[in-house]
Amino acid sequence: MVKRPAKADFPVSNVRRYLEPGPIVLVSSRWRGQDNVMTLGWHTLLEFTPALIGLMIAGGNHSFDMVRDSGACIGNTSGAAVDKFARFGLTAGQGAVVDVPLIEECHACFECRLHDDAMVDRYNLFVFEVVKAHMAPVPRHPRTLHYTGDGVFMTAGKAISRRSKFRPELLD
Amino acid sequence: MVKRPAKADFPVSNVRRYLEPGPIVLVSSRWRGQDNVMTLGWHTLLEFTPALIGLMIAGGNHSFDMVRDSGACIGNTSGAAVDKFARFGLTAGQGAVVDVPLIEECHACFECRLHDDAMVDRYNLFVFEVVKAHMAPVPRHPRTLHYTGDGVFMTAGKAISRRSKFRPELLD
Numbered sequence: 253m254v255k256r257p258a259k260a261d262f263p264v265s266n267v268r269r270y271l272e273p274g275p276i277v278l279v280s281s282r283w284r285g286q287d288n289v290m291t292l293g294w295h296t297l298l299e300f301t302p303a304l305i306g307l308m309i310a311g312g313n314h315s316f317d318m319v320r321d322s323g324a325c326i327g328n329t330s331g332a333a334v335d336k337f338a339r340f341g342l343t344a345g346q347g348a349v350v351d352v353p354l355i356e357e358c359h360a361c362f363e364c365r366l367h368d369d370a371m372v373d374r375y376n377l378f379v380f381e382v383v384k385a386h387m388a389p390v391p392r393h394p395r396t397l398h399y400t401g402d403g404v405f406m407t408a409g410k411a412i413s414r415r416s417k418f419r420p421e422l423l424d
Numbered sequence: 425m426v427k428r429p430a431k432a433d434f435p436v437s438n439v440r441r442y443l444e445p446g447p448i449v450l451v452s453s454r455w456r457g458q459d460n461v462m463t464l465g466w467h468t469l470l471e472f473t474p475a476l477i478g479l480m481i482a483g484g485n486h487s488f489d490m491v492r493d494s495g496a497c498i499g500n501t502s503g504a505a506v507d508k509f510a511r512f513g514l515t516a517g518q519g520a521v522v523d524v525p526l527i528e529e530c531h532a533c534f535e536c537r538l539h540d541d542a543m544v545d546r547y548n549l550f551v552f553e554v555v556k557a558h559m560a561p562v563p564r565h566p567r568t569l570h571y572t573g574d575g576v577f578m579t580a581g582k583a584i585s586r587r588s589k590f591r592p593e594l595l596d
Contacts, residue, residue, distance in 0.1 A: 266573065272465050273570035273578045274446010293444050296468035298480055298547050306478065306549070308470055371543060375470050377478070379547070393578060398445035401438065403587030406445045406565060406580050415575030 256343055256356040262387035264303040270329050270360050270387075271305060272297055273408065275396030278328040279307065280344075281318040282352045287344060289355065290315040293399040295327075303382040304367055311376050319378060323366035324350040327382075328358035329396060349384045359394045361386045428515055428528040434559035436475040442501050442532050442559075443477060444469055445580065447568035450500040451479065452516075454524045455490040459516060461527065462487040465571040467499075475554040476539060483548050491550060495538035496522040499554075500530035501568060521556045531566040533558040 271277070280289045294308035305327070309316045319325045326347055344353035347363045354361035364380035371377040388394075393411040400406055443449070452461045466480035477499070481488045491497045498519055516525035519535045526533035536552035543549040560566075565583040572578055 268573045269576075270572075272446070273572055274444070294469045296478060296480060297466045298549065304547070306468060306547075308468060368546075374540075375476070375478075375551070377470065393572065393576075395581070398580070400442075400445055400565065400583065401440045403585060403590040404441075404565075405584045405586060407582055407584060408570070409567070409579035409581035411572065412577045412579060413575060414577060418575040 257359060257388035259361065259386040259388050262360070262385040264362075264382045264385050265300045267303055267305070267362055267382050267385055268297050268300070270394075270396075271295065271327075271362075273396065274398055275329055275408070276399050276405075278342075278355055278358065279309070279315060279319070280326045280328060280353050280355060281315050281322060281324070283318040283322040286318070287353050288315050288318055289342065292327075298379060302367070303385075305362075305364070305380050305382060306371075307378045307380060308376050309378060316376065319366070320369065320372065322352070324352050325364050325378075325380065326350070326352045326354045327362040327364060327380075328355040329360045329362075329394070347384070348386075354386065359388045429531060429560035431533065431558040431560050434532070434557040436534075436554045436557050437472045439475055439477070439534055439554050439557055440469050440472070442566075442568075443467065443499075443534075445568065446570055447501055447580070448571050448577075450514075450527055450530065451481070451487060451491070452498045452500060452525050452527060453487050453490040453494060453496070455494040458490070459525050460487050460490055461514065464499075470551060474539070477534075477536070477552050477554060478543075479550045479552060480548050481550060488548065491538070492541065492544065494524070496524050497536050497550075497552065498522065498524045498526045499534040499536060499552075500527040501532045501534075501566070519556070520558075526558065531560045 298304040343356040363384040368379035470476040535556040540551035
């Protein structure tokens with residue numbers, strides 16, 4: 253069985269730690285009693301406060317309609333999303349703020365509320381605000397998966413601290 | 425000395441291989457005879473054809489004005505951007521399509537032309553079209569750097585192919 257790590261609250265202004273390195277995330281959504289999950293690799297941070305992220309959800313996806321109509325989703329980061337998806341069932345937890353299932357097997361879950369849909373028609377780009385973050389305390393840097401296309405994934409390597417070389421004003 | 429790998433043309437519709445995993449890129453720009461380079465980690469792919477990418481360039485950066493005014497930039501992916509930046513000089517090459525210096529030490533250089541500035545005022549988000557890509561043939565999966573904030577970087581780990589498990593229609 254896949255573990256369901258216990259999570260603690262995490263400051264939404266610091267979700268960059270998990271999203272900025274560019275992992276694949278699982279985006280879960282709920283609309284009219286139906287739950288859905290999709291993998292997503294096209295995302296970017298946009299702002300620390302409010303904690304804004306941009307997600308490109310292709311129009312052909314069933315999740316596209318659900319996210320657009322419900323105005324909410326949860327981004328779940330995982331260490332082995334693809335294999336879990338293929339081989340294991342995922343456990344749906346309950347979001348604390350938005351009515352969307354979070355995935356308990358994931359290392360982190362970010363509850364998101366739609367902030368701006370002005371770029372959806374042109375780019376399928378949804379701007380979400382992360383309104384609540386749940387995070388497993390360890391490991392601090394989970395071994396995420398990153399997609400390169402063509403069926404090839406890249407795994408996260410080791411973390412390297414250069415904190416001592418940074419001036420304080422660079423440490424945002 | 426840092427190597428300057430010879431590069432070949434690379435299809436712009438496939439730049440995802442290098443950008444989707446989420447590495448830090450060096451964004452170079454040129455305006456009125458002045459060249460500039462900045463590191464950037466907030467980016468996403470938006471479309472394969474045309475090859476559109478979104479770059480969030482904070483308004484306080486000198487590069488912001490240069491990119492906005494010139495309407496062009498080059499995204500350069502590198503295996504060791506941060507240390508190079510601190511310790512070594514970078515060699516400015518000439519873009520083939522846009523008048524922007526590419527960084528010869530980098531593994532790949534993507535010449536970009538501004539496609540849409542509608543999201544700049546609100547999110548500092550520039551939509552660029554990659555109009556020309558230069559790529560070192562090897563390694564196929566360079567060891568990129570990814571930023572987690574707080575002075576801590578994540579290095580790319582090994583590539584894992586799951587190509588044999590993908591159905592052809594999933595291999596885009």
